[in-house]
Amino acid sequence: MLYAILASLATSLVGAAPTDFQLLFNPGPSFKCLTFTERSPQLGTFSTPYVDDSQCSMISGFNVANAPTFNYNWIKETLNPSDGPVVGGGGSPITLTLLNDAQGVGQCGTLQEVQVGYDFPGSAIRKMEPSDVQYDLSQYDQWIVSYDAFLHVPSLPDAEAQGCQGFNRKYLETDFIYFWAPCSGCVPVKNLISVIHYNPIHTNAALGPFQEDAGYRMQINGPPSLVPGQTTHVALDFRAILQKYSTELCHGGSIPMLPSLYSLQIVSSNVNTSSTIDISNVSLILRNNPDPGSSFPVPVFPAGTTPSYCPT
Structure with a gap:
Protein backbone atom coordinates (compact mmCIF):
# COMPACT_ATOMS: atom_id res chain seq x y z
CA MET A 1 0.00 0.00 0.00
CA LEU A 2 2.79 2.41 0.97
CA TYR A 3 4.64 1.56 -2.26
CA ALA A 4 1.53 2.37 -4.30
CA ILE A 5 1.13 5.74 -2.55
CA LEU A 6 4.80 6.64 -3.13
CA ALA A 7 4.61 5.55 -6.76
CA SER A 8 1.50 7.67 -7.28
CA LEU A 9 3.17 10.66 -5.63
CA ALA A 10 6.27 10.28 -7.81
CA THR A 11 4.13 10.11 -10.94
CA SER A 12 2.21 13.24 -9.96
CA LEU A 13 5.44 15.16 -9.32
CA VAL A 14 7.01 14.13 -12.62
CA GLY A 15 3.89 15.21 -14.46
CA ALA A 16 3.45 18.43 -12.52
CA ALA A 17 2.76 21.48 -14.61
CA PRO A 18 5.48 24.14 -14.73
CA THR A 19 5.01 26.86 -12.14
CA ASP A 20 5.88 30.29 -13.52
CA PHE A 21 6.46 33.41 -11.46
CA GLN A 22 6.98 36.79 -13.17
CA LEU A 23 9.68 38.62 -11.21
CA LEU A 24 9.22 41.99 -12.93
CA PHE A 25 6.60 44.60 -12.30
CA ASN A 26 5.38 45.99 -15.62
CA PRO A 27 6.93 43.33 -17.86
CA GLY A 28 6.97 44.34 -21.49
CA PRO A 29 6.57 47.14 -20.50
CA SER A 30 2.80 47.28 -20.94
CA PHE A 31 1.97 50.33 -18.82
CA LYS A 32 3.25 53.89 -18.83
CA CYS A 33 5.19 53.72 -15.59
CA LEU A 34 8.52 54.87 -16.94
CA THR A 35 11.56 57.09 -16.37
CA PHE A 36 13.43 58.76 -19.25
CA THR A 37 16.91 60.19 -18.67
CA GLU A 38 18.96 61.97 -21.31
CA ARG A 39 22.71 61.45 -21.22
CA SER A 40 25.10 64.07 -22.62
CA PRO A 41 28.14 62.30 -24.12
CA GLN A 42 30.04 65.57 -24.35
CA LEU A 43 29.56 66.52 -20.70
CA GLY A 44 29.07 63.13 -19.09
CA THR A 45 25.98 64.45 -17.34
CA PHE A 46 22.34 63.48 -17.08
CA SER A 47 19.31 65.66 -17.50
CA THR A 48 16.49 65.90 -14.97
CA PRO A 49 14.52 62.68 -15.51
CA TYR A 50 11.25 62.88 -17.36
CA VAL A 51 8.71 60.65 -15.64
CA ASP A 52 5.51 59.21 -17.02
CA ASP A 53 3.80 57.51 -14.08
CA SER A 54 0.29 57.98 -15.42
CA GLN A 55 -0.42 54.23 -15.46
CA CYS A 56 1.52 53.01 -12.41
CA SER A 57 -1.73 52.50 -10.53
CA MET A 58 -2.84 50.02 -13.21
CA ILE A 59 -0.03 47.57 -12.40
CA SER A 60 -1.26 44.68 -10.28
CA GLY A 61 0.47 44.58 -6.90
CA PHE A 62 2.34 47.83 -7.50
CA ASN A 63 2.45 49.63 -4.17
CA VAL A 64 5.65 51.72 -4.17
CA ALA A 65 4.60 55.36 -4.40
CA ASN A 66 6.29 57.68 -6.88
CA ALA A 67 8.80 55.09 -8.09
CA PRO A 68 8.55 54.44 -11.83
CA THR A 69 9.42 50.91 -12.81
CA PHE A 70 11.27 51.36 -16.09
CA ASN A 71 14.40 53.24 -17.04
CA TYR A 72 15.45 54.33 -20.52
CA ASN A 73 18.35 56.49 -21.65
CA TRP A 74 18.86 58.13 -25.01
CA ILE A 75 21.63 60.09 -26.67
CA LYS A 76 22.08 63.61 -28.04
CA GLU A 77 18.49 64.80 -27.76
CA THR A 78 17.50 62.20 -30.34
CA LEU A 79 14.16 61.77 -28.61
CA ASN A 80 12.09 64.39 -26.87
CA PRO A 81 9.77 62.78 -24.31
CA SER A 82 7.22 65.55 -24.78
CA ASP A 83 6.88 64.37 -28.39
CA GLY A 84 5.61 61.01 -27.16
CA PRO A 85 8.31 58.42 -27.95
CA VAL A 86 6.29 55.75 -26.15
CA VAL A 87 3.40 54.24 -28.09
CA GLY A 88 1.01 51.82 -26.42
CA GLY A 89 0.41 51.25 -22.74
CA GLY A 90 -2.67 50.56 -20.68
CA GLY A 91 -1.93 46.85 -20.98
CA SER A 92 -0.92 47.01 -24.65
CA PRO A 93 2.72 46.32 -25.55
CA ILE A 94 5.10 49.28 -25.58
CA THR A 95 8.13 49.32 -27.87
CA LEU A 96 11.15 51.35 -26.75
CA THR A 97 13.82 52.29 -29.28
CA LEU A 98 17.48 52.34 -28.29
CA LEU A 99 19.08 55.10 -30.37
CA ASN A 100 22.82 55.08 -29.83
CA ASP A 101 24.90 57.50 -31.92
CA ALA A 102 28.44 57.23 -30.60
CA GLN A 103 29.84 58.47 -33.93
CA GLY A 104 28.71 62.02 -33.31
CA VAL A 105 30.15 62.74 -29.88
CA GLY A 106 33.06 64.83 -31.15
CA GLN A 107 35.92 62.43 -30.53
CA CYS A 108 36.89 58.89 -31.42
CA GLY A 109 36.94 56.14 -28.83
CA THR A 110 34.10 57.39 -26.62
CA LEU A 111 31.97 54.57 -25.21
CA GLN A 112 28.23 55.25 -25.13
CA GLU A 113 25.64 52.90 -23.71
CA VAL A 114 21.87 53.16 -23.73
CA GLN A 115 19.63 50.60 -22.10
CA VAL A 116 16.30 49.54 -20.87
CA GLY A 117 16.59 48.27 -17.32
CA TYR A 118 14.60 46.76 -14.50
CA ASP A 119 16.46 47.56 -11.29
CA PHE A 120 16.55 46.91 -7.54
CA PRO A 121 16.08 48.58 -5.03
CA GLY A 122 13.58 50.54 -7.08
CA VAL A 133 13.03 40.79 0.99
CA GLN A 134 14.34 39.72 -2.39
CA TYR A 135 13.59 36.31 -3.84
CA ASP A 136 16.27 33.64 -3.47
CA LEU A 137 16.83 32.67 -7.11
CA SER A 138 18.44 29.36 -6.13
CA GLN A 139 14.99 28.08 -5.15
CA TYR A 140 13.93 28.02 -8.82
CA ASP A 141 14.96 25.59 -11.57
CA GLN A 142 15.06 28.14 -14.40
CA TRP A 143 15.55 31.93 -14.62
CA ILE A 144 14.11 32.67 -18.05
CA VAL A 145 14.83 36.09 -19.55
CA SER A 146 13.11 36.85 -22.84
CA TYR A 147 12.36 39.82 -25.10
CA ASP A 148 12.02 40.80 -28.76
CA ALA A 149 14.65 42.91 -30.51
CA PHE A 150 14.39 44.49 -33.96
CA LEU A 151 17.74 45.67 -35.33
CA HIS A 152 17.32 48.48 -37.87
CA VAL A 153 19.55 48.33 -40.93
CA PRO A 154 22.45 50.74 -40.22
CA SER A 155 22.03 54.09 -41.95
CA LEU A 156 25.62 55.18 -41.32
CA PRO A 157 28.91 53.39 -41.97
CA ASP A 158 31.03 52.57 -38.95
CA ALA A 159 33.42 55.27 -37.82
CA GLU A 160 36.63 53.59 -38.99
CA ALA A 161 35.49 54.32 -42.52
CA GLN A 162 35.18 57.98 -41.55
CA GLY A 163 38.66 58.45 -40.10
CA CYS A 164 38.33 56.94 -36.60
CA GLN A 165 41.14 54.40 -36.51
CA GLY A 166 41.48 51.90 -33.71
CA PHE A 167 38.98 50.17 -31.45
CA ASN A 168 35.28 50.38 -32.16
CA ARG A 169 32.29 48.41 -30.93
CA LYS A 170 28.67 47.70 -31.77
CA TYR A 171 27.04 45.43 -29.20
CA LEU A 172 23.59 44.51 -28.05
CA GLU A 173 23.84 42.49 -24.86
CA THR A 174 21.64 41.09 -22.12
CA ASP A 175 23.06 41.88 -18.69
CA PHE A 176 21.93 39.77 -15.72
CA ILE A 177 23.29 41.39 -12.54
CA TYR A 178 22.88 39.57 -9.23
CA CYS A 183 29.80 33.04 3.02
CA SER A 184 27.21 33.15 5.78
CA GLY A 185 27.20 36.68 7.15
CA ILE A 201 33.01 44.02 -35.52
CA HIS A 202 34.85 41.84 -33.01
CA THR A 203 33.17 38.48 -33.61
CA ASN A 204 36.27 36.52 -32.58
CA ALA A 205 37.25 38.72 -29.63
CA ALA A 206 38.31 36.87 -26.48
CA LEU A 207 35.83 38.04 -23.86
CA GLY A 208 35.44 35.75 -20.89
CA PRO A 209 35.76 36.49 -17.15
CA PHE A 210 37.20 39.55 -15.41
CA GLN A 211 36.82 41.56 -12.22
CA GLU A 212 34.50 44.56 -12.12
CA ASP A 213 33.31 46.79 -9.26
CA ALA A 214 34.55 44.41 -6.54
CA GLY A 215 32.60 41.57 -8.18
CA TYR A 216 33.08 39.22 -11.12
CA ARG A 217 31.83 39.40 -14.69
CA MET A 218 31.42 36.84 -17.46
CA GLN A 219 31.05 38.37 -20.94
CA ILE A 220 30.37 35.99 -23.82
CA ASN A 221 29.10 35.97 -27.38
CA GLY A 222 25.98 33.86 -27.38
CA PRO A 223 22.80 32.88 -29.11
CA PRO A 224 20.62 34.11 -30.51
CA SER A 225 22.41 36.49 -32.87
CA LEU A 226 20.61 39.56 -34.19
CA VAL A 227 20.28 40.10 -37.94
CA PRO A 228 19.70 43.62 -39.34
CA GLY A 229 16.17 44.11 -40.61
CA GLN A 230 14.70 41.24 -38.61
CA THR A 231 12.98 40.73 -35.27
CA THR A 232 14.79 38.25 -33.03
CA HIS A 233 13.23 36.59 -30.01
CA VAL A 234 15.83 36.34 -27.25
CA GLU A 248 34.68 31.64 -13.78
CA LEU A 249 32.27 33.63 -11.58
CA CYS A 250 34.09 32.45 -8.43
CA HIS A 251 31.31 30.13 -7.21
CA GLY A 252 33.39 26.96 -7.29
CA GLY A 253 31.24 25.05 -9.77
CA SER A 254 27.86 25.43 -8.06
CA ILE A 255 25.01 27.90 -7.66
CA PRO A 256 26.06 30.49 -5.02
CA MET A 257 24.42 31.18 -1.70
CA LEU A 258 21.27 33.32 -1.75
CA PRO A 259 21.54 34.80 -5.26
CA SER A 260 19.08 37.66 -5.84
CA LEU A 261 18.43 39.87 -8.85
CA TYR A 262 19.95 43.35 -8.77
CA SER A 263 19.17 44.38 -12.34
CA LEU A 264 18.11 43.08 -15.73
CA GLN A 265 19.42 45.33 -18.51
CA ILE A 266 19.29 45.22 -22.29
CA VAL A 267 22.22 47.35 -23.41
CA SER A 268 23.29 48.95 -26.67
CA SER A 269 27.04 49.51 -26.24
CA ASN A 270 28.81 51.49 -28.97
CA VAL A 271 32.25 52.99 -29.68
CA ASN A 272 32.62 55.01 -32.92
CA THR A 273 29.42 53.43 -34.31
CA GLY A 293 12.16 19.74 -23.43
CA SER A 294 12.26 23.32 -22.17
CA SER A 295 16.01 23.81 -22.46
CA PHE A 296 17.55 27.05 -23.67
CA PRO A 297 20.78 27.68 -25.57
CA VAL A 298 23.87 28.26 -23.45
CA PRO A 299 26.68 30.40 -24.92
CA VAL A 300 29.75 28.41 -25.91
CA PHE A 301 32.96 29.40 -24.15
CA PRO A 302 35.69 27.22 -22.61
CA ALA A 303 34.48 26.65 -19.06
CA GLY A 304 36.02 25.31 -15.89
CA THR A 305 39.00 27.59 -15.17
CA THR A 306 39.20 29.36 -11.81
CA PRO A 307 40.50 32.93 -12.28
CA SER A 308 43.46 33.89 -10.11
CA TYR A 309 41.47 36.76 -8.56
CA CYS A 310 38.80 34.52 -7.00
CA PRO A 311 38.91 34.51 -3.18
CA THR A 312 40.24 31.35 -1.59
Whole structure:
Protein backbone atom coordinates (compact mmCIF):
# COMPACT_ATOMS: atom_id res chain seq x y z
CA MET A 1 0.00 0.00 0.00
CA LEU A 2 2.79 2.41 0.97
CA TYR A 3 4.64 1.56 -2.26
CA ALA A 4 1.53 2.37 -4.30
CA ILE A 5 1.13 5.74 -2.55
CA LEU A 6 4.80 6.64 -3.13
CA ALA A 7 4.61 5.55 -6.76
CA SER A 8 1.50 7.67 -7.28
CA LEU A 9 3.17 10.66 -5.63
CA ALA A 10 6.27 10.28 -7.81
CA THR A 11 4.13 10.11 -10.94
CA SER A 12 2.21 13.24 -9.96
CA LEU A 13 5.44 15.16 -9.32
CA VAL A 14 7.01 14.13 -12.62
CA GLY A 15 3.89 15.21 -14.46
CA ALA A 16 3.45 18.43 -12.52
CA ALA A 17 2.76 21.48 -14.61
CA PRO A 18 5.48 24.14 -14.73
CA THR A 19 5.01 26.86 -12.14
CA ASP A 20 5.88 30.29 -13.52
CA PHE A 21 6.46 33.41 -11.46
CA GLN A 22 6.98 36.79 -13.17
CA LEU A 23 9.68 38.62 -11.21
CA LEU A 24 9.22 41.99 -12.93
CA PHE A 25 6.60 44.60 -12.30
CA ASN A 26 5.38 45.99 -15.62
CA PRO A 27 6.93 43.33 -17.86
CA GLY A 28 6.97 44.34 -21.49
CA PRO A 29 6.57 47.14 -20.50
CA SER A 30 2.80 47.28 -20.94
CA PHE A 31 1.97 50.33 -18.82
CA LYS A 32 3.25 53.89 -18.83
CA CYS A 33 5.19 53.72 -15.59
CA LEU A 34 8.52 54.87 -16.94
CA THR A 35 11.56 57.09 -16.37
CA PHE A 36 13.43 58.76 -19.25
CA THR A 37 16.91 60.19 -18.67
CA GLU A 38 18.96 61.97 -21.31
CA ARG A 39 22.71 61.45 -21.22
CA SER A 40 25.10 64.07 -22.62
CA PRO A 41 28.14 62.30 -24.12
CA GLN A 42 30.04 65.57 -24.35
CA LEU A 43 29.56 66.52 -20.70
CA GLY A 44 29.07 63.13 -19.09
CA THR A 45 25.98 64.45 -17.34
CA PHE A 46 22.34 63.48 -17.08
CA SER A 47 19.31 65.66 -17.50
CA THR A 48 16.49 65.90 -14.97
CA PRO A 49 14.52 62.68 -15.51
CA TYR A 50 11.25 62.88 -17.36
CA VAL A 51 8.71 60.65 -15.64
CA ASP A 52 5.51 59.21 -17.02
CA ASP A 53 3.80 57.51 -14.08
CA SER A 54 0.29 57.98 -15.42
CA GLN A 55 -0.42 54.23 -15.46
CA CYS A 56 1.52 53.01 -12.41
CA SER A 57 -1.73 52.50 -10.53
CA MET A 58 -2.84 50.02 -13.21
CA ILE A 59 -0.03 47.57 -12.40
CA SER A 60 -1.26 44.68 -10.28
CA GLY A 61 0.47 44.58 -6.90
CA PHE A 62 2.34 47.83 -7.50
CA ASN A 63 2.45 49.63 -4.17
CA VAL A 64 5.65 51.72 -4.17
CA ALA A 65 4.60 55.36 -4.40
CA ASN A 66 6.29 57.68 -6.88
CA ALA A 67 8.80 55.09 -8.09
CA PRO A 68 8.55 54.44 -11.83
CA THR A 69 9.42 50.91 -12.81
CA PHE A 70 11.27 51.36 -16.09
CA ASN A 71 14.40 53.24 -17.04
CA TYR A 72 15.45 54.33 -20.52
CA ASN A 73 18.35 56.49 -21.65
CA TRP A 74 18.86 58.13 -25.01
CA ILE A 75 21.63 60.09 -26.67
CA LYS A 76 22.08 63.61 -28.04
CA GLU A 77 18.49 64.80 -27.76
CA THR A 78 17.50 62.20 -30.34
CA LEU A 79 14.16 61.77 -28.61
CA ASN A 80 12.09 64.39 -26.87
CA PRO A 81 9.77 62.78 -24.31
CA SER A 82 7.22 65.55 -24.78
CA ASP A 83 6.88 64.37 -28.39
CA GLY A 84 5.61 61.01 -27.16
CA PRO A 85 8.31 58.42 -27.95
CA VAL A 86 6.29 55.75 -26.15
CA VAL A 87 3.40 54.24 -28.09
CA GLY A 88 1.01 51.82 -26.42
CA GLY A 89 0.41 51.25 -22.74
CA GLY A 90 -2.67 50.56 -20.68
CA GLY A 91 -1.93 46.85 -20.98
CA SER A 92 -0.92 47.01 -24.65
CA PRO A 93 2.72 46.32 -25.55
CA ILE A 94 5.10 49.28 -25.58
CA THR A 95 8.13 49.32 -27.87
CA LEU A 96 11.15 51.35 -26.75
CA THR A 97 13.82 52.29 -29.28
CA LEU A 98 17.48 52.34 -28.29
CA LEU A 99 19.08 55.10 -30.37
CA ASN A 100 22.82 55.08 -29.83
CA ASP A 101 24.90 57.50 -31.92
CA ALA A 102 28.44 57.23 -30.60
CA GLN A 103 29.84 58.47 -33.93
CA GLY A 104 28.71 62.02 -33.31
CA VAL A 105 30.15 62.74 -29.88
CA GLY A 106 33.06 64.83 -31.15
CA GLN A 107 35.92 62.43 -30.53
CA CYS A 108 36.89 58.89 -31.42
CA GLY A 109 36.94 56.14 -28.83
CA THR A 110 34.10 57.39 -26.62
CA LEU A 111 31.97 54.57 -25.21
CA GLN A 112 28.23 55.25 -25.13
CA GLU A 113 25.64 52.90 -23.71
CA VAL A 114 21.87 53.16 -23.73
CA GLN A 115 19.63 50.60 -22.10
CA VAL A 116 16.30 49.54 -20.87
CA GLY A 117 16.59 48.27 -17.32
CA TYR A 118 14.60 46.76 -14.50
CA ASP A 119 16.46 47.56 -11.29
CA PHE A 120 16.55 46.91 -7.54
CA PRO A 121 16.08 48.58 -5.03
CA GLY A 122 13.58 50.54 -7.08
CA SER A 123 10.10 49.21 -7.68
CA ALA A 124 10.85 47.27 -10.86
CA ILE A 125 11.59 43.89 -9.24
CA ARG A 126 9.13 42.07 -7.01
CA LYS A 127 10.02 41.24 -3.40
CA MET A 128 8.45 38.72 -1.07
CA GLU A 129 5.49 39.85 1.00
CA PRO A 130 5.15 40.59 3.86
CA SER A 131 8.88 40.24 4.62
CA ASP A 132 9.83 42.69 1.85
CA VAL A 133 13.03 40.79 0.99
CA GLN A 134 14.34 39.72 -2.39
CA TYR A 135 13.59 36.31 -3.84
CA ASP A 136 16.27 33.64 -3.47
CA LEU A 137 16.83 32.67 -7.11
CA SER A 138 18.44 29.36 -6.13
CA GLN A 139 14.99 28.08 -5.15
CA TYR A 140 13.93 28.02 -8.82
CA ASP A 141 14.96 25.59 -11.57
CA GLN A 142 15.06 28.14 -14.40
CA TRP A 143 15.55 31.93 -14.62
CA ILE A 144 14.11 32.67 -18.05
CA VAL A 145 14.83 36.09 -19.55
CA SER A 146 13.11 36.85 -22.84
CA TYR A 147 12.36 39.82 -25.10
CA ASP A 148 12.02 40.80 -28.76
CA ALA A 149 14.65 42.91 -30.51
CA PHE A 150 14.39 44.49 -33.96
CA LEU A 151 17.74 45.67 -35.33
CA HIS A 152 17.32 48.48 -37.87
CA VAL A 153 19.55 48.33 -40.93
CA PRO A 154 22.45 50.74 -40.22
CA SER A 155 22.03 54.09 -41.95
CA LEU A 156 25.62 55.18 -41.32
CA PRO A 157 28.91 53.39 -41.97
CA ASP A 158 31.03 52.57 -38.95
CA ALA A 159 33.42 55.27 -37.82
CA GLU A 160 36.63 53.59 -38.99
CA ALA A 161 35.49 54.32 -42.52
CA GLN A 162 35.18 57.98 -41.55
CA GLY A 163 38.66 58.45 -40.10
CA CYS A 164 38.33 56.94 -36.60
CA GLN A 165 41.14 54.40 -36.51
CA GLY A 166 41.48 51.90 -33.71
CA PHE A 167 38.98 50.17 -31.45
CA ASN A 168 35.28 50.38 -32.16
CA ARG A 169 32.29 48.41 -30.93
CA LYS A 170 28.67 47.70 -31.77
CA TYR A 171 27.04 45.43 -29.20
CA LEU A 172 23.59 44.51 -28.05
CA GLU A 173 23.84 42.49 -24.86
CA THR A 174 21.64 41.09 -22.12
CA ASP A 175 23.06 41.88 -18.69
CA PHE A 176 21.93 39.77 -15.72
CA ILE A 177 23.29 41.39 -12.54
CA TYR A 178 22.88 39.57 -9.23
CA PHE A 179 23.95 39.70 -5.60
CA TRP A 180 25.35 36.64 -3.82
CA ALA A 181 26.88 35.88 -0.42
CA PRO A 182 30.45 34.44 -0.45
CA CYS A 183 29.80 33.04 3.02
CA SER A 184 27.21 33.15 5.78
CA GLY A 185 27.20 36.68 7.15
CA CYS A 186 29.53 38.03 4.44
CA VAL A 187 28.91 41.31 2.66
CA PRO A 188 27.02 40.55 -0.59
CA VAL A 189 29.00 40.65 -3.85
CA LYS A 190 27.57 41.89 -7.16
CA ASN A 191 28.27 39.71 -10.22
CA LEU A 192 27.35 40.26 -13.86
CA ILE A 193 26.68 37.88 -16.75
CA SER A 194 26.71 39.59 -20.16
CA VAL A 195 25.51 37.71 -23.24
CA ILE A 196 26.24 39.58 -26.48
CA HIS A 197 23.73 39.03 -29.29
CA TYR A 198 25.10 41.52 -31.83
CA ASN A 199 28.84 41.87 -32.36
CA PRO A 200 29.62 42.37 -36.06
CA ILE A 201 33.01 44.02 -35.52
CA HIS A 202 34.85 41.84 -33.01
CA THR A 203 33.17 38.48 -33.61
CA ASN A 204 36.27 36.52 -32.58
CA ALA A 205 37.25 38.72 -29.63
CA ALA A 206 38.31 36.87 -26.48
CA LEU A 207 35.83 38.04 -23.86
CA GLY A 208 35.44 35.75 -20.89
CA PRO A 209 35.76 36.49 -17.15
CA PHE A 210 37.20 39.55 -15.41
CA GLN A 211 36.82 41.56 -12.22
CA GLU A 212 34.50 44.56 -12.12
CA ASP A 213 33.31 46.79 -9.26
CA ALA A 214 34.55 44.41 -6.54
CA GLY A 215 32.60 41.57 -8.18
CA TYR A 216 33.08 39.22 -11.12
CA ARG A 217 31.83 39.40 -14.69
CA MET A 218 31.42 36.84 -17.46
CA GLN A 219 31.05 38.37 -20.94
CA ILE A 220 30.37 35.99 -23.82
CA ASN A 221 29.10 35.97 -27.38
CA GLY A 222 25.98 33.86 -27.38
CA PRO A 223 22.80 32.88 -29.11
CA PRO A 224 20.62 34.11 -30.51
CA SER A 225 22.41 36.49 -32.87
CA LEU A 226 20.61 39.56 -34.19
CA VAL A 227 20.28 40.10 -37.94
CA PRO A 228 19.70 43.62 -39.34
CA GLY A 229 16.17 44.11 -40.61
CA GLN A 230 14.70 41.24 -38.61
CA THR A 231 12.98 40.73 -35.27
CA THR A 232 14.79 38.25 -33.03
CA HIS A 233 13.23 36.59 -30.01
CA VAL A 234 15.83 36.34 -27.25
CA ALA A 235 15.23 33.62 -24.64
CA LEU A 236 17.89 32.54 -22.15
CA ASP A 237 17.97 30.54 -18.91
CA PHE A 238 20.45 32.45 -16.78
CA ARG A 239 20.55 29.74 -14.13
CA ALA A 240 21.91 27.32 -16.73
CA ILE A 241 24.43 29.93 -17.89
CA LEU A 242 25.53 30.66 -14.31
CA GLN A 243 25.84 26.94 -13.60
CA LYS A 244 28.07 26.40 -16.66
CA TYR A 245 30.34 29.34 -15.82
CA SER A 246 30.10 29.07 -12.03
CA THR A 247 33.86 28.51 -11.74
CA GLU A 248 34.68 31.64 -13.78
CA LEU A 249 32.27 33.63 -11.58
CA CYS A 250 34.09 32.45 -8.43
CA HIS A 251 31.31 30.13 -7.21
CA GLY A 252 33.39 26.96 -7.29
CA GLY A 253 31.24 25.05 -9.77
CA SER A 254 27.86 25.43 -8.06
CA ILE A 255 25.01 27.90 -7.66
CA PRO A 256 26.06 30.49 -5.02
CA MET A 257 24.42 31.18 -1.70
CA LEU A 258 21.27 33.32 -1.75
CA PRO A 259 21.54 34.80 -5.26
CA SER A 260 19.08 37.66 -5.84
CA LEU A 261 18.43 39.87 -8.85
CA TYR A 262 19.95 43.35 -8.77
CA SER A 263 19.17 44.38 -12.34
CA LEU A 264 18.11 43.08 -15.73
CA GLN A 265 19.42 45.33 -18.51
CA ILE A 266 19.29 45.22 -22.29
CA VAL A 267 22.22 47.35 -23.41
CA SER A 268 23.29 48.95 -26.67
CA SER A 269 27.04 49.51 -26.24
CA ASN A 270 28.81 51.49 -28.97
CA VAL A 271 32.25 52.99 -29.68
CA ASN A 272 32.62 55.01 -32.92
CA THR A 273 29.42 53.43 -34.31
CA SER A 274 25.66 54.01 -34.45
CA SER A 275 22.74 51.64 -34.05
CA THR A 276 18.96 51.68 -33.66
CA ILE A 277 17.27 48.76 -31.91
CA ASP A 278 13.61 48.31 -30.88
CA ILE A 279 12.99 46.41 -27.62
CA SER A 280 9.64 44.98 -26.50
CA ASN A 281 8.02 42.14 -24.51
CA VAL A 282 10.68 42.00 -21.78
CA SER A 283 10.04 39.22 -19.24
CA LEU A 284 11.84 37.39 -16.43
CA ILE A 285 10.13 34.15 -15.41
CA LEU A 286 11.22 32.05 -12.44
CA ARG A 287 10.15 28.46 -13.10
CA ASN A 288 9.99 25.19 -11.20
CA ASN A 289 8.95 21.82 -12.64
CA PRO A 290 10.22 22.68 -16.14
CA ASP A 291 9.11 20.55 -19.04
CA PRO A 292 11.82 18.05 -20.04
CA GLY A 293 12.16 19.74 -23.43
CA SER A 294 12.26 23.32 -22.17
CA SER A 295 16.01 23.81 -22.46
CA PHE A 296 17.55 27.05 -23.67
CA PRO A 297 20.78 27.68 -25.57
CA VAL A 298 23.87 28.26 -23.45
CA PRO A 299 26.68 30.40 -24.92
CA VAL A 300 29.75 28.41 -25.91
CA PHE A 301 32.96 29.40 -24.15
CA PRO A 302 35.69 27.22 -22.61
CA ALA A 303 34.48 26.65 -19.06
CA GLY A 304 36.02 25.31 -15.89
CA THR A 305 39.00 27.59 -15.17
CA THR A 306 39.20 29.36 -11.81
CA PRO A 307 40.50 32.93 -12.28
CA SER A 308 43.46 33.89 -10.11
CA TYR A 309 41.47 36.76 -8.56
CA CYS A 310 38.80 34.52 -7.00
CA PRO A 311 38.91 34.51 -3.18
CA THR A 312 40.24 31.35 -1.59
